[in-house]
Amino acid sequence: MKIFRHIKQRVYQWRQRFQPNGMILLYHRITELQCDPQLLSVSPQHFEDHLQIITQFYRPHHLTNITQCLSLGHVLPRRSVIITFDDGYADNLHHAKPLLEQYQIPATMFVSSGETDRSREFWWDALEYILLHPHHLPEHLELTIQGSANSWSLGDAVRYPQDSYQCYRDWNVLHSDTPTLRHQLYRSLCSIFRCLPVNERTAHLEALFQWAGLEPTARLTHCRLTPTEIPLLVTGGLITIGAHTAHHLVLSTLSPEQQRQEIWQNKQQLELLSGQSVEAFAYPYGTPGDYNQDSITILQELGFKAVCSNFPGLLTEKIDRFQLPRFIVRNWPRDQFAHQLQTWFKGEQ
Numbered sequence: 001m002k003i004f005r006h007i008k009q010r011v012y013q014w015r016q017r018f019q020p021n022g023m024i025l026l027y028h029r030i031t032e033l034q035c036d037p038q039l040l041s042v043s044p045q046h047f048e049d050h051l052q053i054i055t056q057f058y059r060p061h062h063l064t065n066i067t068q069c070l071s072l073g074h075v076l077p078r079r080s081v082i083i084t085f086d087d088g089y090a091d092n093l094h095h096a097k098p099l100l101e102q103y104q105i106p107a108t109m110f111v112s113s114g115e116t117d118r119s120r121e122f123w124w125d126a127l128e129y130i131l132l133h134p135h136h137l138p139e140h141l142e143l144t145i146q147g148s149a150n151s152w153s154l155g156d157a158v159r160y161p162q163d164s165y166q167c168y169r170d171w172n173v174l175h176s177d178t179p180t181l182r183h184q185l186y187r188s189l190c191s192i193f194r195c196l197p198v199n200e201r202t203a204h205l206e207a208l209f210q211w212a213g214l215e216p217t218a219r220l221t222h223c224r225l226t227p228t229e230i231p232l233l234v235t236g237g238l239i240t241i242g243a244h245t246a247h248h249l250v251l252s253t254l255s256p257e258q259q260r261q262e263i264w265q266n267k268q269q270l271e272l273l274s275g276q277s278v279e280a281f282a283y284p285y286g287t288p289g290d291y292n293q294d295s296i297t298i299l300q301e302l303g304f305k306a307v308c309s310n311f312p313g314l315l316t317e318k319i320d321r322f323q324l325p326r327f328i329v330r331n332w333p334r335d336q337f338a339h340q341l342q343t344w345f346k347g348e349q
Helices: 002-018 044-057 063-072 091-103 123-131 162-168 181-193 198-212 256-274 293-301 334-345
Strands: 022-027 080-085 107-111 140-145 148-153 239-243 280-282 306-308
Touching (some): 022 063, 044 334, 063 080, 063 280, 123 198, 140 198, 181 198
Parallel strands (some): 107 239, 239 280
16 A cells, blocks of 8 residues: 555656646737737736736746746646746836736846837837828838848828728738738838848838838837836846847847847846846747757856747746747737636647
């Protein structure tokens, strides 16, 4: 009987070791937006609903605690949920942090620190503002990008009245359709800008603003964290800052030396501003094609202990700490979010 109990205990321990016991959630923004083609925003009300669900039915943990368990080979706490944010929007401080503090749920916020000028939006937001808002635009656009001449025609879409904007403002990149030539151009430029070096990307954005006759001023709804706001994130000890490269570039398009510079510059800036050691990192964009073995080696050499990707998956004892999977959270109401978490914990996508 004693031997049987011992075998049963060992089987239980073995099952626990390989059973998925946790997940990492990926948010970007907590705010209300009229137009959100990249599906990055969750409303404050829905975010509070999410936090209530996590508090009631799951065990919120800090990313640091989970990675310590993984590095020591310990069994993960069951039904663990870790919250992370990417990019470094100002609403992370002004909208997300107060709610996280209200429910005492920790989070890691990955910040790109190379362009914290309030007059600049992230490139995808700038493209949305130029193309998907009711501005009158020239009919033809010509850009020479990395030596290749590109031209587009907007046809009837040069005019985009308010009623068209209201009709299509719920459109997003997951939709299979492109309702107007503006949306087609938006898709094309997003695909191109994603992999551009930072200097070329900045120059082409400036050219687009000139072409559209618009001033490149950041909207209040799309501001990035400033150097004075970044240290405010960590006050209270609930939030930890992680690195996200200086300029939000696709690492796999860079040489090892360029990758190291992007990562190291970002780490140094954030440590100087926050007064914290930055030991967590999230790959920009984060799909397996957006980084490579050089990226992983550099992050290991620079002392990072947890590195988040952007593909779905649950946490097990054998997970790679330099390719941690995450589930993207959309602007779901309470019941849909609760159902989604249940589905993910069952191993369904």
